[in-house]
Amino acid sequence: MADKISQISQELKNTYISEDMNEKSLYDYKYKEPIKDYSKYFSLRNSTPCQLTEVEISTFLVSNEIYSFGAGVPSKLFFPFKELEFNFNFMGSEKVKLSNEELELIQQYSDSPGLPKLRNWCKSLQMRYHGLCDPKTPGKEWDLLMTPGSQHALDSLVKVFFNRGDSMIVERYTYGGMFAVTQPVGINFAPIEMDEKGMIPWELNNVLSNWEKLYPNKQFPKLLYIIPHGQNPTGVMYDVKRKEEIYRIACKYDLLIIEDDPHFFLQLDNPKDSNGKRILHKSFLSIDREDRVIRLDTFSKFLTSGVRMGFITTNSKLFGSIAFELNASVFHASGLTQIALEKLLLSWGDEKFDKHVENVQEVLIRKRSETIELFEKHLKGQVEYKVPNAGLYFWVKLLGIDCSYEFVRDVLRHHKVIFGLGISSSPDRSIKTPYIRVTFSYLEKEDGEIAFKILSDCLKDYIKNKKKIEHDEDVTFYNGVE
Amino acid sequence: MADKISQISQELKNTYISEDMNEKSLYDYKYKEPIKDYSKYFSLRNSTPCQLTEVEISTFLVSNEIYSFGAGVPSKLFFPFKELEFNFNFMGSEKVKLSNEELELIQQYSDSPGLPKLRNWCKSLQMRYHGLCDPKTPGKEWDLLMTPGSQHALDSLVKVFFNRGDSMIVERYTYGGMFAVTQPVGINFAPIEMDEKGMIPWELNNVLSNWEKLYPNKQFPKLLYIIPHGQNPTGVMYDVKRKEEIYRIACKYDLLIIEDDPHFFLQLDNPKDSNGKRILHKSFLSIDREDRVIRLDTFSKFLTSGVRMGFITTNSKLFGSIAFELNASVFHASGLTQIALEKLLLSWGDEKFDKHVENVQEVLIRKRSETIELFEKHLKGQVEYKVPNAGLYFWVKLLGIDCSYEFVRDVLRHHKVIFGLGISSSPDRSIKTPYIRVTFSYLEKEDGEIAFKILSDCLKDYIKNKKKIEHDEDVTFYNGVE
Numbered sequence: 001m002a003d004k005i006s007q008i009s010q011e012l013k014n015t016y017i018s019e020d021m022n023e024k025s026l027y028d029y030k031y032k033e034p035i036k037d038y039s040k041y042f043s044l045r046n047s048t049p050c051q052l053t054e055v056e057i058s059t060f061l062v063s064n065e066i067y068s069f070g071a072g073v074p075s076k077l078f079f080p081f082k083e084l085e086f087n088f089n090f091m092g093s094e095k096v097k098l099s100n101e102e103l104e105l106i107q108q109y110s111d112s113p114g115l116p117k118l119r120n121w122c123k124s125l126q127m128r129y130h131g132l133c134d135p136k137t138p139g140k141e142w143d144l145l146m147t148p149g150s151q152h153a154l155d156s157l158v159k160v161f162f163n164r165g166d167s168m169i170v171e172r173y174t175y176g177g178m179f180a181v182t183q184p185v186g187i188n189f190a191p192i193e194m195d196e197k198g199m200i201p202w203e204l205n206n207v208l209s210n211w212e213k214l215y216p217n218k219q220f221p222k223l224l225y226i227i228p229h230g231q232n233p234t235g236v237m238y239d240v241k242r243k244e245e246i247y248r249i250a251c252k253y254d255l256l257i258i259e260d261d262p263h264f265f266l267q268l269d270n271p272k273d274s275n276g277k278r279i280l281h282k283s284f285l286s287i288d289r290e291d292r293v294i295r296l297d298t299f300s301k302f303l304t305s306g307v308r309m310g311f312i313t314t315n316s317k318l319f320g321s322i323a324f325e326l327n328a329s330v331f332h333a334s335g336l337t338q339i340a341l342e343k344l345l346l347s348w349g350d351e352k353f354d355k356h357v358e359n360v361q362e363v364l365i366r367k368r369s370e371t372i373e374l375f376e377k378h379l380k381g382q383v384e385y386k387v388p389n390a391g392l393y394f395w396v397k398l399l400g401i402d403c404s405y406e407f408v409r410d411v412l413r414h415h416k417v418i419f420g421l422g423i424s425s426s427p428d429r430s431i432k433t434p435y436i437r438v439t440f441s442y443l444e445k446e447d448g449e450i451a452f453k454i455l456s457d458c459l460k461d462y463i464k465n466k467k468k469i470e471h472d473e474d475v476t477f478y479n480g481v482e
Numbered sequence: 483m484a485d486k487i488s489q490i491s492q493e494l495k496n497t498y499i500s501e502d503m504n505e506k507s508l509y510d511y512k513y514k515e516p517i518k519d520y521s522k523y524f525s526l527r528n529s530t531p532c533q534l535t536e537v538e539i540s541t542f543l544v545s546n547e548i549y550s551f552g553a554g555v556p557s558k559l560f561f562p563f564k565e566l567e568f569n570f571n572f573m574g575s576e577k578v579k580l581s582n583e584e585l586e587l588i589q590q591y592s593d594s595p596g597l598p599k600l601r602n603w604c605k606s607l608q609m610r611y612h613g614l615c616d617p618k619t620p621g622k623e624w625d626l627l628m629t630p631g632s633q634h635a636l637d638s639l640v641k642v643f644f645n646r647g648d649s650m651i652v653e654r655y656t657y658g659g660m661f662a663v664t665q666p667v668g669i670n671f672a673p674i675e676m677d678e679k680g681m682i683p684w685e686l687n688n689v690l691s692n693w694e695k696l697y698p699n700k701q702f703p704k705l706l707y708i709i710p711h712g713q714n715p716t717g718v719m720y721d722v723k724r725k726e727e728i729y730r731i732a733c734k735y736d737l738l739i740i741e742d743d744p745h746f747f748l749q750l751d752n753p754k755d756s757n758g759k760r761i762l763h764k765s766f767l768s769i770d771r772e773d774r775v776i777r778l779d780t781f782s783k784f785l786t787s788g789v790r791m792g793f794i795t796t797n798s799k800l801f802g803s804i805a806f807e808l809n810a811s812v813f814h815a816s817g818l819t820q821i822a823l824e825k826l827l828l829s830w831g832d833e834k835f836d837k838h839v840e841n842v843q844e845v846l847i848r849k850r851s852e853t854i855e856l857f858e859k860h861l862k863g864q865v866e867y868k869v870p871n872a873g874l875y876f877w878v879k880l881l882g883i884d885c886s887y888e889f890v891r892d893v894l895r896h897h898k899v900i901f902g903l904g905i906s907s908s909p910d911r912s913i914k915t916p917y918i919r920v921t922f923s924y925l926e927k928e929d930g931e932i933a934f935k936i937l938s939d940c941l942k943d944y945i946k947n948k949k950k951i952e953h954d955e956d957v958t959f960y961n962g963v964e
Contacts, residue, residue, distance in 0.1 A: 044646070045666045052658075055891045056906045067933035068924070070902040072714065072874055074783050075923045077845050080826050080838075081786070083569030083577075088562050095565075107786040148630055148790075148812045155811045159666075164526070176534075180810035184527045184641075232554065301556050304563070304589040306817035308630075328662035329637045329811070330630045335788035337816040344562050356562075363559050392554055409537045420552040424538045441557045442550070451549035 029248045034291040038318060041222050041256055046160045046321050062109065071109065079107040084336075088344050096343045106335030112327040114146030114311070115335070118342040122146070122297075122311050128350065129264070130286040130295075132313075141316035145326055148333045150262060150298040150310040155181045156325040157258060157294065160318075161223055162187055167215065169207070169224040171199055173395075173425040173435075175232045175260065178225065188218050189427035196386065198231060198238040201245040208253040223256045228284060230263035230391020233425040233437040237267070237390050240282050251290050259284040259295045265302045265357045268365050269389035277354060278361060291315040294322075299341065301392060301441075302360045307337045364392070364441055371440040371448065378452035382459050393420075394438040400463045403432040411458045417451045511730045516773040520800060523704050523738055528642045528803050544591065553591065561589040566818075570826050578825045588817030594809040596628025596793070597817070600824040604628070604779075604793050610832065611746070612768040612777075614795075623798035627808055630815045632744060632780040632792040637663045638807040639740060639776065642800075643705055644669055649697065651689070651706040653681055655877075655907040655917075657714045657742065660707065670700050671909035678868065680713060680720040683727040690735045705738045710766060712745035712873020715907045715919040719749070719872050722764055733772050741766040741777045747784045747839045750847050751871035759836060760843060773797040776804075781823065783874060783923075784842045789819045846874070846923055853922040853930065860934035864941050875902075876920040882945045885914040893940045899933045 039047070059070035084098045098106075105115070113119060123144050126132045135142050147153045154177075162168070164186040170178075172194045182189075193203045211220055226246070228238045238246070250257050261283060270278050285295040298310035312322060326332070345353060368387070371394060375383060384397040396419075401407050405423045412419070420437030423429065521529070541552035566580045580588075587597070595601060605626050608614045617624050629635045636659075644650070646668035652660075654676045664671075675685045693702055708728070710720045720728070732739055743765060754760050767777040780792035794804060808814070827835060850869070853876060857865060866879040878901075883889050887905045894901070902919030905911065 044668075048666050048668055052661075052906065055887065055895065056658075056903055058895060059890065059900050059903055059906065061900060062924075066898040066900055067929050067936075068900045069921045069933065070900045070919070071924070072783070072902075072921055073924045074785070074787055074874075075845055075849070078784055078838075078842050079786050080570050081568060081822070083567075085565075085567045085569075086563060087565030087567075105788070107788045109782075109787045148816065151810070152812045176538075177810075179534075180806075184530050184810070186526075186530055300591075301554070302560055303556070304561050305556055305591045306587070306589045308812055308814070308816045324662075328633070328659075328666070330634045330790055332790070334630065334790045334816040334819040336822055337818050340563070340818055356560075360560050363557055367557070392556075405537065408541065413537065413540060416548040418541050418543060418548055418550045418552045420554075421538055421541050424534065424541065437552070439551045439554055442544075442553070442555045447549050448551075451551065454549075 029252055031251065031289050034289070034315070036317070038256075038321075041161055042321065043159065043161055043163050043166075045163075046324075073109055076104055076108065079104065081107060081336075086340060086343055088347060094347050096347055098339065098343070102339060106339045108335075110332055110335050110338075112323050112332045113144070114333060115338045115342055117346065118338050119144055119146060119311075121342065121345050124350075125353075126285075126295075126313055129280060130283050132286070135316075143314060143316050143319040145312045145314075145319070145323060146333050146338060147310050147312055147326060148330055148337075149300065149308040150260060150296045151177055151181070152308075152326075152329070153296045153310055153312045154178055154258075154260070156312075156322055156329065158182060158185060158187075159325045160321045161256070165219055167219045167221040169204065169221045169255065170427050171226065171231065171234075173233055173422065174225065174427065175227060176420075176424040178260075179427070188215070190215060190221055191427045194231075194234060194236065196236055197242045198228070198236050199226065199242075199246055201242070201249060204246060205249050205252075208249065208255075221253075221255060223258060224250050225258045225260065226284065227260050227263075229261055229281060230266050230388060230393070232263070232391065233393050233420060233422070233435075234395045235386070235388025235391050235393050237281065240287075243282065243284055243287060247284060247287055247292075250292060255292065257284055257288075257293045259293050261295060262298045262301045263391035264297070265360065266364060266392065267390045268361055268368065277358065285313060291317065294318065302357065307334075307340065309333060309337055309341055367440045367443055370445045371438065371443060374445070374448045374452045378449075378456045379459075382456055392439050392441040394440060396436050396438055398434045398436060398459060400459070401434050401466070404434050404436045405432070407459070407462055408436070411462050412455065415454045415458060417454045417458075419455075511734055513733065513771050516771070516797070518799070520803075523643055524803065525641065525643055525645050525648075527645075528806075555591055558586055558590065561586065563589060563818075568822060568825055570829060576829050578829055580821065580825070584821060588821045590817075592814055592817050592820075594805050594814045595626070596815060597820045597824055599828065600820050601626055601628060601793075603824065603827050606832075607835075608767075608777075608795055611762060612765050614768070617798075625796060625798050625801040627794045627796075627801070627805060628815050628820060629792050629794055629808060630812055630819075631782065631790040632742065632778045633659055633663070634790075634808075634811070635778045635792055635794045636660060636740075636742070638794075638804055638811065640664060640667060640669075641807045642803045643738070647701055649701045649703040651686065651703045651737065652909050653708065653713065653716075655715055655904065656707065656909065657709060658902075658906040660742070661909070670697070672697060672703060673909045676713075676716060676718065678718055679724045680710070680718050681708065681724075681728055683724070683731060686728060687731050687734075690731065690737075703735075703737060705740060706732055707740045707742065708766065709742050709745075711743055711763060712748050712870060712875070714744070714873065715875050715902060715904070715917075716877045717868070717870025717873050717875050719763065722769075725764065725766055725769060729766060729769055729774075732774060737774065739766055739770075739775045741775050743777060744780045744783045745873040746779070747842065748846060748874065749872045750843055750850065759840065767795060773799065776800065784839065789816075789822065791815060791819055791823055849922045849925055852927045853920065853925060856927070856930045856934045860931075860938045861941075864938055874921050874923040876922060878918050878920055880916045880918060880941060882941070883916050883948070886916050886918045887914070889941070889944055890918070893944050894937065897936045897940060899936045899940075901937075 062068050062071050062073055081103055086096045088094045123135055133140050158181045162185055167188040167190055169190050172191045190207055192199045192207060207214055267280050272278050285293045295313040314322060382399055384399060385394050388394060398404055405421050408421060422433035422435030544550050544553050544555055563585055568578045570576045605617055615622050640663045644667055649670040649672055651672050654673045672689055674681045674689060689696055749762050752760050767775045777795040796804060864881055867876050870876060880886055887903050890903060904915035904917030
C-alpha cells in the first residue's frame, strides 16, 4: 500500500508540482473569512447530542445566588481533607497552604472547563507565548478547557469530529498514543512524507489534490493532525515558513488542524532575546486566521506527567461541543490536581515559570549532549541520527537491519534494554522500518553507557547471525539443486 | 411511544405472566457456567483495537529492572512538588507527609489501573462488603481499576460494549448523566416499569420475551443498567429477593449487567449488627454466578466528589478491554488524587472508614428528617413522596400539574429555586412527568424553609392561573359559538 502510494505520487509529482505547487501559487492563496459553521466537520455522535435543554442544565447548578436542590452533590460535612500544604521547593522553598474555601471548592463538583484562576493563568500564557488577543475580543473570541492530560483531549476531539471511515492527514511517523483513540474507531490515515522540517508541503498538496487517485473510495480528509515542535518521534521542528505553507494548504482544502504541541517549551536551539530568554517558534495557533486550529498543551513533558493535566485552546465556536464531551466523560479534571497546579503557577508567576522553562531546556541540552557522546562512543557506524533541536527524542536508524521490531523482539529486549519502535509511530502497519526512538530526557548517563554497549553488541551479533542464516540458506539451496 | 408500549404490555401481561413468569418458573432457572467468550457483547470499536503488539507495549515500560529509553517521560528534575502534607482532621487530626519516593511516583506516569496500594485497599473493601473471594482464586479471578470518577467508567464501558443502535435495558427513571455518554452514540433504551422495590421482574421478563413485538426492528438488548441502592432518582432499594429475580432474568436472556452503585454506603434504614454497624444489602456483584456483573463504585457521594475518583470491579476476562479504554483516554487517574485517597484510606484503616460511613449515614438521616418536616410544614397536600431509605434524593410528585418541566421553566426558576426535573431522568423524552428530584444531602434547613415556601406559593399560583386560562378559553369558546 505504502509503496503503491509513493509510486503513484512520484509519477504525479512531475505532473502536479510545477503547475500546482510552486511557491508562488501557494502564496497566491487568498485567506477566506473564519469558519462560521462547523457542522460539516462534526461526527454523527456530536450531531446526536444528549437532549438536555438549557432549563434542565440549569437545574444542576450549585451556586450561592440560588437555592439549589437539583444537583446530586454530597454534603461538605463528608469531606475528609481539612488541611493541605504544598511546598514548591524551587529557587527557595515556597510553602502554600489551602484556605478552607479552597479545600471545600476542590472536594465538591466544580465547572467542567476548570478552576477559573487556573484557566485564566493558562489563557494569559497563551497570550504571552502565542500572541493571542484578549479571549473576549469581539469576532475573535477564544476559550480554554483544562483536561486530564492531552490524551483525554484527543479522546474528546475524536468524539466531536470523527465517524468510522473518516480520513485524517498525519505525518509519516507520528505520536503512537494517538492511534489508541483513532484506530479503534476505524479512522483512515493519510500519512504525508517528511523532511528535516516536517511534513513536505508539495506532498501534502499532492495527496489532497489527487485524493481520489491515491485513496479511491475513501472519505476526503476533514482534519490534519500535526506535532510542530520536536515532533514525536522524529524530533523535527517546523519553522515559521513551513508552518505557513502547511496552513495555507489546509485552508485551500478546508481542513481543520489539531496542533498537538507537548514539546513547545522544549525548543533547545533557538536564539535568546536580550534577557537571555530563548525565543520560541510561533505555533500554528498563532498564525490561524480562519479558525481552523485546535491547540493541545500539556504539563506532562516539562513539569509533571503523573498529575494528568493539560488544556485545549479553541475558538469559542467549538468550545461547546468540546466542553460537552469533557463533561460527559469526567465532569471535570481532578479539583485537587487543578488547585495544586494553580497554586504552583500563581505563586511562581510569569518570571519563575519562564525560569523553570529555561532550566528544563538546560537539563535537556545537557542530556542531549551526553546521549550524543554515547552514540559516538558505542554505536559509531552502527546508527544514523539527526540531532533533535526540540523535544525528548532521538530518531535513530539502525544500520544493516531492515526491521527494528524483529531485532528488539528477538534479541534486544531479552537483554533488558528497551527503546521505542519505529513501527509504533507508523500509521501504516504494513511497513518494515529500521528506526528506533530514544528518549534522552529520562536517560541517566551511567545507564546509557551499559544500555548503548548492549545495543551495539546485540546489533553486531544479530547482523552476523542474519548473514550466517542467509548464507546457510544459500548453501542449503545450492545443495538442494545439486 | 411510551403509551403504546405500556398498552401492548398490559395486553401481554395476562397472556404471559401466568405461564412464563410465576415465581416457580423463575426459580426453576438453572445457572449456567460463567461466560467464557464475551465477543458477542463487544462493540465494533473494541473488536477493532489499536494494533500495538505486546512487544511494542513492553517498549513503553518504565522500570528499575530494565534500561528503558522507550517511553516519552519527563526527567524527574522537572518535578515541582517537593513536599506535600495532608491533614485528615477526623476523630483527631492526622497529618500525613509524602516521602520523596511517593512524590516522585505521583509526578511521573504510572500504571493505568491505578496505584497498587490504593487498588489493593479497594479490593479488600470489595471483599469485606461484597463477600468477594481472593482476586486470584483460580477460576474466579477478578480485578479492579481506579477511574477518574464513575462517569468516566461509564464512558469506557460504552466504548467497550456499544454500537449505534444497540439496545440497553434501563429503569423507568434513571441516572441522567448516563444519557450524556449513551444518547450521542444512539443507544436504544428499553425502560422497565418500577415499583417501590425497583424494576418489576415480570415487566423485565415481558419486555425481553416479547422484544420483537414491543421493539420491532431493534437490536435485542445485550446489557442491563441498574442502580440498586437509593436508586437515582426514585430513591428505591432493591432487596435481595428482587435482585435475585432480576439477576436470574438477566441470565435467562444472556444480558450483562452494569451495577452503578454510588449510594451503596448510603443505606439508611437497615438494621445494625451487634457492633452497632449498619448491615448493608448485598450487591448484584455479590450474587453474580455467571460473570455478568460489572460494578461501578465512586467516592463522590460519601467522601469527596471534586477529586473525581471511583473504581470498576470486573471479572478478569473483561479487565483487558476496560483497561485499554482507560489507558487510551487518560493513561491513568491523577497520581496526586490517587495518593491523597491512598494516604487517607490507609491511615484510617477499616475501622475509621466504617466509622466515617456511619457518620455519613447519621448526617443523611438527620437531613432527611429535616426535609420531611419541611414538606409537612410547607407543602402538605401539594406533593406526594415516599421517604427514601437510601441515597440522596426525594422523588416528589407535584400535585395538580402534569409537567414539572413547564412549571420550573415558566415559573419556579425565576424565583431562584432549583430542583431536579423528572424528565432529565427519563430515557423516553416524549413523556410529561409531574415529578421533581430533591437532593437532601446538600440541603441547609434555613434555605429549605425559604425554598419550600417559594415552591408552595409558585405551585398555587401556577395551578390557579392554569385553571383561569382554561376557564377563559372555555368562555372564549362559548362566545365563539354564540
